[in-house]
């Protein structure tokens with residue numbers, strides 16, 4: 001199978017505890033199988049019934065239509081609805097008006113704001129009116145560059161209320177990365193903050209935003225309006241006359257009403273764009289639409305988190321990533337749940353901040369990433385042991401395979417050996433969970449992602465060299481390419497502004513299927529085990545980075561001729577980045593130059609993209625046709641220098657010795 005290897009076997013099974021099963025929506029594998037079968041064989045009934053849990057101005061006439069050969073997918077065709085209405089008004093109609101929707105926990109311990117569904121509706125309606133006053137209309141793109149503060153869900157729900165398409169840019173991205181996204185989306189308005197708290201210090205978002213807008217101007221694009229949240233009372237930032245206004249002033253204006261009718265949206269009207277990395281240099285804007293995304297976010301929170309009305313739910317992801325979109329804001333609110341928004345890092349002021357938040361708000365369902373668990377495991381079990389975590393009933397994980405060592409620690413010290421752990425495999429593109437074991441129905445195997453969610457027809461296929469070859473499923477436990485044989489409601493509908501790219505990225509490699517870019521194997525019990533990306537995408541601390549993007553950043557530095565970036569295993573981050581850099585003639589390699597290159601990548605993309613190791617080389621291992629043999633670079637980076645394989649097809653095999661000798 002070439003590069004797609006199966007990892008070590010892990011045969012332990014953890015069945016859900018009886019108390020959990022008794023109260024779960026789905027209680028056994030048989031029940032799950034029955035529902036799954038209906039979900040793929042009769043989506044009309046299955047998804048039709050689930051969608052009826054939500055509010056529609058007008059019902060759909062057909063649940064689903066798709067043609068992968070044309071990259072066309074539609075769900076709830078003809079249906080009219082509004083996501084913001086379903087998250088707010090509809091919850092209030094169902095009697096949840098006084099229930100807390102969002103608990104905001106700032107980095108300072110006493111900085112807490114609890115917002116009920118009714119209060120949220122009023123804030124969202126006001127802000128929607130502010131956006132309207134600024135000229136924002138249905139279909140306009142609104143860029144949001146905010147930290148994890150309560151104003152972020154307010155801004156999102158205000159956009160979706162009036163049919164504006166939000167594109168949220170993770171607060172840790174650089175000015176350059178923000179510029180690229182604003183330009184690609186064609187956003188004329190930006191919502192940001194003066195700054196936020198990070199480990200006891202102030203970070204200014206506004207400074208980056210200002211720089212990004214200057215860079216946009218240089219490209220001939222003007223952002224007319226900037227709304228700035230005054231997150232930090234005493235952080236002064238320059239405000240540009242006529243362009244910048246304060247969120248607080250806008251909300252307090254006498255002409256701003258706290259009633260704003262939700263716009264009737266077609267099920268297939270664009271909802272949001274979220275940029276994600278691929279195997280080329282330019283991030284792609286994953287476009288999600290209204291009805292399908294909404295139903296899928298609702299259904300996954302209900303079944304995968306087995307959410308109950310009394311639950312307090314805490315997802316540690318930043319809203320700037322898709323996990324935060326679907327599982328901090330939309331999915332929980334569609335279920336009328338209480339969701340925590342935490343501003344800062346897990347280690348401030350001490351490495352028990354997550355555990356302290358769980359204790360303080362009596363969290364029942366906790367969703368995080370293996371990289372966070374590994375980092376906190378390293379700090380020692382005395383931290384969770386010093387906190388009362390008995391409120392927890394379910395743990396969940398996302399972002400990368402959960403290594404059994406960290407899984408077991410999480411199970412023992414956080415879950416007290418009584419909480420099921422559900423791993424969730426999915427992607428920005430999928431909108432919601434795809435492979436995950438329903439916690440009351442399916443015993444978990446540490447390290448496996450589990451079974452397909454309802455509506456998901458996942459298959460592991462052998463690689464095909466051309467579309468003329470038939471699709472062939474792999475044998476049990478044989479590694480191959482993880483694909484989807486049919487669409488599901490939460491699936492992305494396109495790459496914003498680039499329909500070709502959507503088709504070329506996802507529907508060509510395995511014609512007739514959606515190709516995920518991940519390697520996987522399916523075991524004898526039908527569980528899927530993820531084997532990492534098969535394309536040039538690296539997963540650092542749960543963040544997805546295209547190596548081509550980092551190469552483009554390195555190559556843009558004066559003195560760099562060429563570069564190649566690969567991933568290598570890292571204890572805490574899962575993977576780290578290893579950069580091979582060729583310098584221009586006459587440029588001297590030095591440690592200072594390495595530091596300068598790291599600083600440059602941080603500036604171009606953001607701190608998450610900093611290469612952990614840089615090696616200066618005189619050449620790269622290329623085939624005679626000029627293609628870099630990344631397999632060799634990956635092996636050297638991970639220290640497997642005795643397994644380089646065949647190098648005879650290289651244009652210059654001697655370069656391999658130099659690279660091995662100079663390994664960092």
Ligand code: WT7
Nearest residue numbers: 323398399400401424425426427428518530544
């Ligand atoms: C890629 C998607 C959607 C959640 C956050 C990341 C990897 C995600 C798992 C998991 C193994 C996982 C895959 C996937 N991934 N979850 N449970 N087990 N790998 O979203 O940035 O779009 O990245 O993350 O490689 O393709 P994303």
